[in-house]
Amino acid sequence: MSNSRRDALRQIAIALTATGTLSAQAAQHVHSAAAADTKGGKYTPKVFTAHEWSTITKLSEIVVPADDHSGSAVDAGAPQFVDLLCSQNTALAEIFTGGIAWFDAEMRKRAGKVFLDATPREQSAMLDEIVAAERTVRELNTESGLYARAPQYKGFAGYTVKPGTDLAPGVQFFDWARRLIVDAYFTSPIGIKDVGYIGNLAVSKYEVPKAAIDYAYNRSPFKVVG
Amino acid sequence: MAQIQRSPEIYDVVVVGSGAGGGTSVRVLTEHGLKCALLEAGPMLDVNKEFKEHEWPHDVGHRGAEDGGAAYFGKGKPFGYFSTTSGGWELDGEPYTVGEGSEFRWFRSRIIGGRTNHYGRMSFRFSPYDFQPYSKDGLGWDWPLTYDEIAPYYDKAEKFVGVTGSNHNDLPSAPNGQFLKPPQPKVHEMLIKSSCDKLGIICIPNRRAIVTEPMKGRIPCHYCGQCGRGCRTASAYSSSQVEIFPAMKSGRLKVFDNAMVREVTTDGNGKATGVIYIDKTTRREKHIRAKAVILAASSCESSRILLNSKTKDFPNGVANGSGVVGRFLMDTVGFGLSGYVPALEGMPKYNTDGFGGAHLYMPWWLWDKHNKLDFPRGYHIEIGGGYGMPGIGSFQGAARRAGYGKGIKEIARKEYGASIGFAGRGEMIPNVHSYCEIDKGVVDKWGIPVLKFHFKWSDYEWKQARHMEKTFADIITTMGGRVTGLSAAQREADGISTPGTIIHEVGTTRMGVKPTESALNKYCQAHEVKNLFVVDGGFFVSNPDKNPTLTINAFAWRSADYLAEEMRKGNV
Numbered sequence: 001m002s003n004s005r006r007d008a009l010r011q012i013a014i015a016l017t018a019t020g021t022l023s024a025q026a027a028q029h030v031h032s033a034a035a036a037d038t039k040g041g042k043y044t045p046k047v048f049t050a051h052e053w054s055t056i057t058k059l060s061e062i063v064v065p066a067d068d069h070s071g072s073a074v075d076a077g078a079p080q081f082v083d084l085l086c087s088q089n090t091a092l093a094e095i096f097t098g099g100i101a102w103f104d105a106e107m108r109k110r111a112g113k114v115f116l117d118a119t120p121r122e123q124s125a126m127l128d129e130i131v132a133a134e135r136t137v138r139e140l141n142t143e144s145g146l147y148a149r150a151p152q153y154k155g156f157a158g159y160t161v162k163p164g165t166d167l168a169p170g171v172q173f174f175d176w177a178r179r180l181i182v183d184a185y186f187t188s189p190i191g192i193k194d195v196g197y198i199g200n201l202a203v204s205k206y207e208v209p210k211a212a213i214d215y216a217y218n219r220s221p222f223k224v225v226g
Numbered sequence: 227m228a229q230i231q232r233s234p235e236i237y238d239v240v241v242v243g244s245g246a247g248g249g250t251s252v253r254v255l256t257e258h259g260l261k262c263a264l265l266e267a268g269p270m271l272d273v274n275k276e277f278k279e280h281e282w283p284h285d286v287g288h289r290g291a292e293d294g295g296a297a298y299f300g301k302g303k304p305f306g307y308f309s310t311t312s313g314g315w316e317l318d319g320e321p322y323t324v325g326e327g328s329e330f331r332w333f334r335s336r337i338i339g340g341r342t343n344h345y346g347r348m349s350f351r352f353s354p355y356d357f358q359p360y361s362k363d364g365l366g367w368d369w370p371l372t373y374d375e376i377a378p379y380y381d382k383a384e385k386f387v388g389v390t391g392s393n394h395n396d397l398p399s400a401p402n403g404q405f406l407k408p409p410q411p412k413v414h415e416m417l418i419k420s421s422c423d424k425l426g427i428i429c430i431p432n433r434r435a436i437v438t439e440p441m442k443g444r445i446p447c448h449y450c451g452q453c454g455r456g457c458r459t460a461s462a463y464s465s466s467q468v469e470i471f472p473a474m475k476s477g478r479l480k481v482f483d484n485a486m487v488r489e490v491t492t493d494g495n496g497k498a499t500g501v502i503y504i505d506k507t508t509r510r511e512k513h514i515r516a517k518a519v520i521l522a523a524s525s526c527e528s529s530r531i532l533l534n535s536k537t538k539d540f541p542n543g544v545a546n547g548s549g550v551v552g553r554f555l556m557d558t559v560g561f562g563l564s565g566y567v568p569a570l571e572g573m574p575k576y577n578t579d580g581f582g583g584a585h586l587y588m589p590w591w592l593w594d595k596h597n598k599l600d601f602p603r604g605y606h607i608e609i610g611g612g613y614g615m616p617g618i619g620s621f622q623g624a625a626r627r628a629g630y631g632k633g634i635k636e637i638a639r640k641e642y643g644a645s646i647g648f649a650g651r652g653e654m655i656p657n658v659h660s661y662c663e664i665d666k667g668v669v670d671k672w673g674i675p676v677l678k679f680h681f682k683w684s685d686y687e688w689k690q691a692r693h694m695e696k697t698f699a700d701i702i703t704t705m706g707g708r709v710t711g712l713s714a715a716q717r718e719a720d721g722i723s724t725p726g727t728i729i730h731e732v733g734t735t736r737m738g739v740k741p742t743e744s745a746l747n748k749y750c751q752a753h754e755v756k757n758l759f760v761v762d763g764g765f766f767v768s769n770p771d772k773n774p775t776l777t778i779n780a781f782a783w784r785s786a787d788y789l790a791e792e793m794r795k796g797n798v
Binding site: 062063064065067069070077080081084085088089091092127128131134178179180182183184186187188189191192194195196197198199200201202203204206207208209211212213215216217219220221222 | 280282283284287288289290291293294295296298299409410411412413414416417420421446448449450451452568569570571572573574575576577578579580581613614615616617618619620621622624625629630631632634635638639642704705706
C-alpha cells in the first residue's frame with residue numbers, strides 16, 4: 001500500500017477518534033491520494049511487438065469507444081493492463097499474440113491487409129460476424145453445459161449441434177480481449193466515474209437521500225414512505 | 227530420531243485455533259489470570275499487510291485480477307483479491323478427500339483470527355425453540371441446555387462484540403438482545419421491505435457484529451462497506467483485533483503461529499497433558515504441556531485432532547468413546563436468486579456501501595406454520611443490491627449482450643444498481659450420511675492423516691430450498707421486478723448449495739446429556755476427559771438458520787468461565 005493512502009487512512013482514524021465525525025475534506029483526501037497513486041509516465045510494452053501493441057490499442061478503442069460522456073478503454077489504460085497480465089502469464093500472452101495473428105490472417109483473406117490497416121467498415125464487418133458466431137456458440141454452450149450438468153438429461157444428445165463456423169479461434173480470442181478491455185475500463189477512474197459509483201468513502205453517519213427514495217417509490221407498485 | 231521438543235513451561239491452558247472460539251477463550255482466561263498458549267496453524271496477522279481496505283482496483287496494476295490474471299482462470303483468491311481470506315478451499319500440501327457419491331468443500335483459514343477476519347458478521351442469537359428441536363418436531367436431538375441458560379452469555383457476547391439490531395417484542399425467530407443502533411436502510415432494501423410487508427414476511431434491521439458507536443478503543447463504523455477486506459479500525463469484529471491482540475498485552479498469553487496440531491496427549495489416567503504440533507517453519511515436532519486443553523480449530527479440524535489422538539485408553543481417539551466424533555456434520559442450506567428492478571433504473575446516485583452487507587434481513591416468519599409446510603425447519607433471508615464498487619467481471623454481462631462498442635457503456639449505465647439478490651440460509655436436519663472420518667490412506671505434508679468427508683442433503687433440505695426459491699421470486703415480482711437467476715433446468719444442478727460452501731460446518735463433536743450419545747457436556751467439556759474442551763462449531767447439536775459465530779462466542783465464553791472456576795476449585 002502506498003504511503004499516501006496509508007496517511008489518508010490514518011487521518012480518517014484520527015478524525016473519527018477525536019470528534020466522532022469526519023469532514024468532507026478528510027474524505028475527499030482519500031480520493032485525491034488514490035488518484036495521485038495511479039499517475040504514470042510513458043509506457044513501454046513488456047511483451048508485445050509494436051504491431052501487436054497497436055492492434056491491442058485499436059481493439060480497445062473499438063470495444064469501448066469514447067462518447068460524449070466519457071473516454072475510451074485506451075484512456076482507461078486497457079492496453080497496459082493486458083500487457084501487464086500477459087507479461088506474468090505465458091498462456092495468456094499466447095492467447096493474445098496468437099489471436100492477433102489470427103485476426104490479421106482473417107483480415108488478409110477478407111481485405112488483403114492486416115486488421116490494423118483495414119477500414120473501420122471492414123473491421124466492424126469482421127467483428128459483427130464474430131459476435132454473431134459467438135452468440136450461436138454461447139447459446140449452444142450454455143444449453144449443452146446446462147443439460148450436461150442436470151442429471152435428468154444425462155446422455156441426452158438432442159441439443160448438441162456443432163457450431164459449424166470457421167470463426168471459432170476469432171470468437172475465443174475476441175472473448176478474452178473484450179473481457180480484459182471491459183474490466184480495465186470499468187475498474188479505471190474513468191469507468192468508475194462513468195457509471196457513477198460514489199462510495200469507498202469514510203462517513204460518520206450513513207444517510208440515504210430522500211430524492212432517491214422518492215424516485216424509486218414513484219416508479220414502484222408501492223406508495224411513497226415517510 | 228530426534229526427540230520431541232518439550233515446552234519447558236507448563237501452561238494453565240493451551241488453546242488450539244484463533245477464530246471466534248479460540249480468541250474468546252484466551253481473552254476470558256487471561257482476564258481470569260490464567261497463563262495461556264495459543265496455537266494457530268497459519269502466520270501472525272499483520273493488519274497493514276493483509277487488510278486492503280479502501281484500495282481501488284486501479285491502485286494495483288492487475289486491477290484485482292491478480293498476477294497473470296489468475297482470477298480469470300479460476301485460480302484467484304476465493305472471494306476476490308481484495309478480500310482478506312487467508313486460506314481457501316484447497317491448501318497446498320494439506321488435502322482432504324471426499325467419499326464416493328458425496329460432495330463436500332472444506333474452507334480453512336490459516337492466520338491469526340481465522341475466518342473472523344473476513345466473515346459476514348451476521349450475528350443472530352438462537353431462539354428458545356432452537357435448543358429443543360426434537361421436542362418440537364421429533365427430528366434430530368435436543369440440546370442439553372435451554373435458551374435461558376445461555377441467554378446471559380448471548381447478552382455478554384453481544385455487548386462485547388458489538389452487534390447492531392433492534393428488539394421486536396421477543397420475536398420467536400429473533401429474540402431481543404443487546405443491540406447497537408442499526409443504520410438506515412438503503413432504497414432497494416426499503417422496496418424489498420414494502421414487498422415483504424405485502425407478502426406477510428418479516429423484514430427487520432440486520433444484526434451484524436459492527437460497532438456504530440465508540441466502544442472500548444474501537445472507533446465507530448465509517449460505512450465503507452468493505453468488511454470482507456478486514457477492518458483496520460476493528461469497527462467490524464474480528465477475533466484477532468478484538469480478543470487476541472488485547473489479550474497479548476496482558477502478558478499472560480503466548481502465541482505460537484505456524485503451529486499445526488496433530489494430537490492431544492494424555493497421561494494414562496484420563497487427563498489431557500497438552501498437544502503435539504508440527505512447527506511449520508522448522509518441520510520439527512513439538513510438545514506443549516498444559517493443565518487443560520481447549521480445541522477451537524474449527525469443527526472438522528478439531529475432530530481430526532481427536533480422531534488422530536489414539537491411545538490404549540482411547541482406541542477410537544480421545545473423547546470418542548461414544549463414537550460420535552466426526553458424525554452428524556451439518557452445513558447451512560443455501561440457495562440464491564437474483565432479480566432486476568426497473569423502479570431502480572436511473573435513480574439519483576448515492577453511496578450504497580453502508581456497513582457492508584445488507585441493513586435489513588428477514589428472520590424466519592413461519593415458525594408456527596410448519597404443519598402447513600413440507601419441510602420441518604426455517605431459514606432466514608439475506609439481501610444483496612446497490613451500487614457496488616466496479617470490479618473484475620462487474621460489467622461482463624453488459625459487454626456480452628452489446629458485443630462491442632458504445633452499447634456496452636449504455637447498458638452498464640442503465641442497469642447499474644438495479645439488480646438485487648436474495649440468499650436463503652436454512653436449517654439442515656443432521657443425518658447419518660453426513661460425517662467426516664480419518665482417511666487411513668492419505669497424510670498431509672506434515673505427516674498427519676487427513677479427513678475424508680461424506681455428505682448428503684435430504685428431502686427436507688431440498689424442499690426448503692424450493693420454498694426459498696418461490697419466496698424470492700414472489701418478493702421480486704411483487705416489487706415490479708423480474709427474476710434473472712436460474713432457469714428451470716439449472717435448478718436441477720444448482721438448486722441447493724454445494725455442501726460445505728456456506729462455511730457453517732458444525733456438529734462433529736456434539737454436546738449432550740448422555741456420554742454414550744455425545745462427546746461433550748453442556749459446558750463444551752469432554753465427558754471422558756475433564757480437562758479437555760471443544761469450543762468451535764463442533765459442539766452444535768443442531769444447526770439453526772442463525773449463522774454460528776455469535777453462538778460460538780457465547781458458548782466459548784461460558785466454557786472459559788466454567789473452566790477457570792473448576793481450576794480454582796481444583797476440579798480440573
